Amino acid sequence: MTKLLxxxxxxxxxxxxxxxxxxxxxxxxLPPVYREVAxxxxxxxxxxxxxxxxxxxxxxxxxxxxxxxxxKELQGxxxxxxxxxxxxxxxx
Amino acid sequence: MATGADQAVGLxxxxxxxxxxxxxxxxxxxxxxxxxxxxxxxxxxxxxxSVILPGLAALILLLCVGVFIGVVTWKNRKPKKVD
Numbered sequence: 001m002t003k004l005l006x007x008x009x010x011x012x013x014x015x016x017x018x019x020x021x022x023x024x025x026x027x028x029x030l031p032p033v034y035r036e037v038a039x040x041x042x043x044x045x046x047x048x049x050x051x052x053x054x055x056x057x058x059x060x061x062x063x064x065x066x067x068x069x070x071x072k073e074l075q076g077x078x079x080x081x082x083x084x085x086x087x088x089x090x091x092x
Numbered sequence: 093m094a095t096g097a098d099q100a101v102g103l104x105x106x107x108x109x110x111x112x113x114x115x116x117x118x119x120x121x122x123x124x125x126x127x128x129x130x131x132x133x134x135x136x137x138x139x140x141x142s143v144i145l146p147g148l149a150a151l152i153l154l155l156c157v158g159v160f161i162g163v164v165t166w167k168n169r170k171p172k173k174v175d
Binding site for chain 2: 033036037040043044046047048051052054055057058059060061062063064066
């Protein structure tokens with residue numbers, strides 16, 4: 001089974017379970033509290049996923065290492081390239 | 093380690109997302125189990141907004157992305173050459 005089919009299957013199972021609880025299709029007569037919690041679930045999961053992505057991005061921005069020597073070397077190379085191109089006639 | 097502004101911005105983003113997660117979790121999952129005369133309910137909007145507000149935010153995000161693409165495409169248009 002391909003990964004796509006796996007994911008689709010998973011989503012459909014979860015989706016059917018959510019639909020059954022939210023719209024009471026099987027007349028299970030669950031306590032109203034559980035229906036109250038269940039119906040915003042898709043939006044809730046999306047928001048939680050968004051928060052997780054945001055937190056991951058923020059954490060990696062905060063812990064990304066600066067590379068001092070590489071930065072200086074790059075600036076030097078940029079300067080050399082500019083000099084070289086100026087000599088060959090390119091206007092900056 | 094990243095320094096200065098990078099660290100501040102990164103930690104700010106992490107803090108904001110944790111705050112958002114906590115508030116939203118309490119709103120959606122904890123509140124239905126709390127008695128309706130508890131004082132905590134006054135800090136949260138009615139439940140319908142817990143679905144409407146993220147929906148609106150997603151629409152606004154899509155709008156911004158679309159506008160950005162439109163602006164960039166417009167700026168890069170070149171007149172067609174006539175052979």
